[in-house]
Amino acid sequence: xxxxxxxxxxxxxxxxxxxxxxxxxxxxxxxxxxxxxxxxxxxxxxxxxxxxxxxxxxxxxxxxxxxxxxxxxxxxxxxxxxxxxxxxxxxxxxxxxxxxxxxxxxxxxxxxxxxxxxxxxxxxxxxxxxxxxxxxxxxxxxxxxxxxxxxxxxxxxxxxxxxxxxxxxxxxxxxxxxxxxxxxx
Numbered sequence: 001x002x003x004x005x006x007x008x009x010x011x012x013x014x015x016x017x018x019x020x021x022x023x024x025x026x027x028x029x030x031x032x033x034x035x036x037x038x039x040x041x042x043x044x045x046x047x048x049x050x051x052x053x054x055x056x057x058x059x060x061x062x063x064x065x066x067x068x069x070x071x072x073x074x075x076x077x078x079x080x081x082x083x084x085x086x087x088x089x090x091x092x093x094x095x096x097x098x099x100x101x102x103x104x105x106x107x108x109x110x111x112x113x114x115x116x117x118x119x120x121x122x123x124x125x126x127x128x129x130x131x132x133x134x135x136x137x138x139x140x141x142x143x144x145x146x147x148x149x150x151x152x153x154x155x156x157x158x159x160x161x162x163x164x165x166x167x168x169x170x171x172x173x174x175x176x177x178x179x180x181x182x183x184x185x
Contacts, residue, residue: 008037011045021047023072024082046073046086063099070103075132101145104134
């Protein structure tokens with residue numbers, strides 16, 4: 001839970017002393033020339049949508065960061081201090097690399113990669129948890145990972161012509177240019 005003290009809130013000013021709708025994203029690990037925020041708790045406002053850009057090199061933790069944000073705004077299997085009086089939001093993730101299915105499960109301590117993360121959670125007094133209502137959909141022919149995935153596909157006829165036009169950035173009703181005739185010489 002949010003405690004008054006050394007905190008940084010991204011996306012909103014706390015001038016009104018409203019500490020609701022915040023999700024915990026970690027700690028500040030850099031110093032600045034001005035006010036020192038080193039080791040401050042970092043919170044993200046969840047009262048309205050924000051545009052967040054996550055960048056980095058391959059393997060630097062971009063997907064992990066996105067997973068933290070998804071976990072922070074979603075309904076969880078049990079209460080967690082990463083959410084401060086937060087109304088859960090729905091997330092839709094198109095996961096082309098099969099990385100986010102793990103959000104449906106608590107970390108397995110028998111997996112070597114999870115041991116360090118579970119140790120860090122314990123050090124920060126955060127219990128591991130999972131998303132409460134996570135559903136995974138796969139296209140036909142894709143390999144299932146957990147066996148709990150649902151098959152999903154959209155037929156071409158299920159998409160209205162206006163939607164197809166929007167997809168290819170073409171106006172719905174407009175004259176189309178005639179094809180160019182080859183020049184003869």
